[in-house]
Amino acid sequence: MTRKIIFFVYPEFELLDLSGPCSAFNLVNELYGGHYEFSVVSATGGAILDRAGLSIATEKLGKVGDYDTVVAVGGPTAHVYGLNALTKAFFAESALRGMRVVSVCNGAFLLAAAGLLDGRRATTHWRYAGLLQSHYPKVLVDIDRIFIKQGNIWTAAGLTAGIDLALMLIEDDFGSSVAKCVAKDWWFTTAVWAVNRNFRPSWTSRQLPVG
Amino acid sequence: MTRKIIFFVYPEFELLDLSGPCSAFNLVNELYGGHYEFSVVSATGGAILDRAGLSIATEKLGKVGDYDTVVAVGGPTAHVYGLNALTKAFFAESALRGMRVVSVCNGAFLLAAAGLLDGRRATTHWRYAGLLQSHYPKVLVDIDRIFIKQGNIWTAAGLTAGIDLALMLIEDDFGSSVAKCVAKDWWFTTAVWAVNRNFRPSWTSRQLPVG
Numbered sequence: 001m002t003r004k005i006i007f008f009v010y011p012e013f014e015l016l017d018l019s020g021p022c023s024a025f026n027l028v029n030e031l032y033g034g035h036y037e038f039s040v041v042s043a044t045g046g047a048i049l050d051r052a053g054l055s056i057a058t059e060k061l062g063k064v065g066d067y068d069t070v071v072a073v074g075g076p077t078a079h080v081y082g083l084n085a086l087t088k089a090f091f092a093e094s095a096l097r098g099m100r101v102v103s104v105c106n107g108a109f110l111l112a113a114a115g116l117l118d119g120r121r122a123t124t125h126w127r128y129a130g131l132l133q134s135h136y137p138k139v140l141v142d143i144d145r146i147f148i149k150q151g152n153i154w155t156a157a158g159l160t161a162g163i164d165l166a167l168m169l170i171e172d173d174f175g176s177s178v179a180k181c182v183a184k185d186w187w188f189t190t191a192v193w194a195v196n197r198n199f200r201p202s203w204t205s206r207q208l209p210v211g
Numbered sequence: 212m213t214r215k216i217i218f219f220v221y222p223e224f225e226l227l228d229l230s231g232p233c234s235a236f237n238l239v240n241e242l243y244g245g246h247y248e249f250s251v252v253s254a255t256g257g258a259i260l261d262r263a264g265l266s267i268a269t270e271k272l273g274k275v276g277d278y279d280t281v282v283a284v285g286g287p288t289a290h291v292y293g294l295n296a297l298t299k300a301f302f303a304e305s306a307l308r309g310m311r312v313v314s315v316c317n318g319a320f321l322l323a324a325a326g327l328l329d330g331r332r333a334t335t336h337w338r339y340a341g342l343l344q345s346h347y348p349k350v351l352v353d354i355d356r357i358f359i360k361q362g363n364i365w366t367a368a369g370l371t372a373g374i375d376l377a378l379m380l381i382e383d384d385f386g387s388s389v390a391k392c393v394a395k396d397w398w399f400t401t402a403v404w405a406v407n408r409n410f411r412p413s414w415t416s417r418q419l420p421v422g
Contacts, residue, residue, distance in 0.1 A: 015229075015234065016227070016231060019227045020227060022226065022263050023226065047268065054229075055267065
């Protein structure tokens with residue numbers, strides 16, 4: 001089964017929001033017989049600089065439906081990024097046609113701007129939650145979740161939460177046992193780092209994720 | 212204080228090994244008054260495709276000493292990547308001149324190929340540990356560590372362990388409190404994902420990291 005994943009980026013995007021999920025999908029390809037294909041797209045096409053100034057090649061946003069999943073990545077400019085009409089329509093029509101439409105971190109602002117989160121529960125990076133709620137009052141913002149699935153619209157919390165969301169998508173595509181194998185391949189180490197420093201990660205006070 | 216970080220990549224490199232640490236450094240820049248600068252370099256320069264086929268722009272490996280830290284990223288081709296004489300000399304001279312020379316995941320093979328790990332303790336991705344040991348018998352391979360610092364040579368375990376190592380570098384540069392602030396900004400969620408699925412991550416059976 002081939003699954004085509006499209007990552008939508010824009011100037012100053014957060015590369016980790018793309019590479020984290022992509023790395024998880026790759027492990028499925030290389031070790032567990034999956035066939036994920038990837039494209040990085042932008043409104044303009046061409047080279048796009050991430051927030052660190054690294055340059056990544058992108059294709060211009062193509063036609064709707066040529067993929068299974070579209071991922072809106074986050075970045076320090078996500079909340080002020082002005083989606084043009086074509087991009088808004090791309091996200092909206094993708095959702096309407098039942099593609100999986102996903103945001104990582106404050107990429108939720110892009111989904112909200114396309115009207116996809118109105119009346120839906122959604123999560124984002126904790127630092128942007130208040131801003132998302134005030135800009136888009138119809139969204140049911142919930143930051144006590146690592147990710148939230150509402151039909152075919154999936155939102156993830158900040159940064160590495162995109163990896164968790166990818167694991168959920170893998171579970172959706174290939175079942176729980178493959179997703180667990182991928183998880184095992186990683187070092188779950190930011191938690192360990194924190195523990196070793198007597199530092200209490202924010203998630204310890206939060207509820208565990210629900211779909 | 213400006214710190215220049217160079218990431219060394221090659222065809223089919225793992226983008227997460229670059230973007231994970233880069234994301235952590237960026238947070239220091241944007242929130243805590245740091246001045247990390249980044250370059251992505253390769254032996255050839257030009258566009259390099261990562262393991263997922265994404266294209267990132269690189270500069271050709273420049274002169275030794277024009278940076279503070281050089282990071283050898285991992286990837287499925289790292290253990291068979293043939294470093295040319297110039298690249299070997301670049302790593303070796305960087306180490307000799309006291310730059311921080313770092314590997315993430317199986318990027319340790321590059322450091323080993325440059326002779327930097329002989330007689331030193333080093334770690335890598337658990338799946339590559341046996342291969343590293345058999346190819347480079349003088350290396351003291353230890354996979355019960357998330358990262359290992361031996362003088363100015365730092366090695367990290369697989370994938371997200373690069374983020375932990377970045378936190379250590381940040382601690383080295385800006386102190387523990389800044390590193391903790393960066394850690395707090397992340398969702399430490401792969402562990403949560405695992406717990407929620409009654410899945411025991413590999414690190415629970417391992418020792419906590421030491422420097």
